Amino acid sequence: MxxxxxxxxxxxxxxxxxxxxxxxxxxxxxxxxxxxxxxxxxxxxxxxxxxxxxxxxxxxxxxxxxxxxxxxxxxxLVARPPSPSGPGPRLTAPTLFAPIPGAPVPGPPTAGAPVPGADPPGEAALLAAGPWSAQPWPARLPAEGLACPLHGRVGCATPDRGAVPDLLNALTGPFGRTGEPGGAEAELLHALTAVLACLIRAAFVRATGACATTVERLLRGVARWADAVNATGRLPHGQLRLAAQYAQVAGRLRMERGQSGVAMAWFGHGLRWADAARDAEARATLLSDMATLVRLDGDAASMLGYAQAIGAVDARRRWMATLADLYQARAHALGHDAAACRRHISTARRRFARLDDRDRLEAPWLCGAEGVLRIESAIGGALRDLAVVTQDRAVARRAIEATARSYVLLPPVMHSARLLLTLRLADSWACAGDPVAAVTLAQPVLAEAVGARESLITAELRGLHERLARYGGELPEVREYRERLRSVSE
The missing domain is CATH 1.10.260.40 (lambda repressor-like DNA-binding domains)
Structure with missing residues (x-):
């Protein structure tokens, strides 16, 4: 510019x-x-x-x-410039296609120089052998909660896995004469959605730097593609919806690694792309992640603002209202408002019980056993936070009950979630006045929790350490736990 x-x-x-x-x-x-x-x-x-x-x-x-x-x-706002290919509509928000985290600095290409925004030669080969390739390939969309960015949840078929390397090469390499990747648009969008589903599954089992790197490399290609489509005068709705999905995953992986600044940047880009594509579902889930991120900083006021914004996306969607209540409950707990926290917990449970077919279609991850897991985990977190600030042991016991209900529903592959809930359960026992029970729960997973170096787990571990020091610092079991923590941290 x-x-x-x-x-x-x-x-x-x-x-x-x-x-x-x-x-x-x-x-x-x-x-x-x-x-x-x-x-x-x-x-x-x-x-x-x-x-x-x-x-x-x-x-x-x-x-x-x-x-x-x-x-x-x-x-x-700045007037919309004419399309280079005719009078077609264009998205002209000044920074809709601005440089994104990790992207090369834009500028005119010189002879022999790589195209701005394109990955260097050989990147496509690295992407083709990335962490997604070891996961089962989804035959149809939706997969891992990801719908087709063009056709929604109608059940689109994905291309064969063998065709994916060529498709990735078309996305990350120099674009052709049309200014866009070669091949069919729908096929590439389907392939990229399936790849992201595989990356989510890979990160679910064990989040790695390779997952984050692959997501961000592909996201740069998708954003460049959206910009190229927009320049032709055609609205890139499918590309923007896909970019919002990739940005959300990129932000979550950065957040897990404690890189809150980059995570918020990705969420911000994702929210902008979701707005441009009028994707209400992506907007609500991105706001949820932003609320989680500011919670890690202890910012109750900002968390409450994001939580209320979730409910304002579309009041007719009960799953969004349920999410809004859960996040507001936790924000009020951080803000020491016990009455408001309890009120939103009760409202969230009532809304959850009334989810309808549309909610189940749009948010399958909030339905059935997985939905109960998420609801009770969020409520357990809010009640534990409330017990910390009120020192009310009855509230702590309710936190234990809610967290235990979510824990028993965890699939075996969710290692990070199991660690997090184990530490939260231990912390709730400490808040309930039983530091020995807390230590007994935490000791077996202590080394794994320290080694995970994930921000959510680290926050739970730090909180547990503070409560043990407050409620049982002189007990021999607690002293032994602290010695163990010191030894595994070195």
């Missing part, structure tokens, strides 16, 4: 912010009220009004509709 273009973009943001403030006040809404209506935290609305942030593509339309401006907010 040139200096002149950059300045015009910033001026567009400032004008947008001035008009947004005028129309919000005219409507008699506070920033908090407007944020809840459009599904964003009030602090983000404040930054928009100050001209400090780029208005996300899909948010502008929602603001115009909510505030009944007649399209004045959209008109305040």
């Amino acid at each position: 040139s200096v002149g273009t950059s300045q015009s973009v910033v001026r567009g943001w400032a004008e947008f912010g001035r008009r947004l403030r005028f129309h919000r006040r005219r409507a008699g809404l506070t920033q908090l009220q407007l944020g809840r209506r459009v599904g964003y935290h009030h602090s983000f609305i404040s930054r928009l009004e100050g001209g400090l942030r780029e208005p996300p593509f899909d948010l502008v339309d929602r603001l115009d509709a909510v505030l009944e401006t007649g399209g004045q907010l959209a008109a305040a």
